[in-house]
Amino acid sequence: HSKADRVVIKFERLQDHINIMYADNGIGISGFSPKNGILNMEIRINSIGGTINFDTENSHLSKIKISFPVKN
Secondary structure, three states: OOOOOOEEEEEEEEOOEEEEEEEEOOOOOOOOOOOHHHHHHHHHHHHOOOEEEEEOOOOOOEEEEEEEEOOO
């Protein structure tokens, strides 16, 4: 759907959080209007104390950051 030919996914652990960063060089996510799949993902991430952020400022890149706490 994004028409991207390059995708970068980065996983990192910073202290007590896992961060997942996604970026691609597709058509971007301007005019972002989340539907059921995105809303359900956001509800699940929030339920474990996490966050999900969609960068909608750049019209030629898609950037998403997910962060959630590590349970020991």
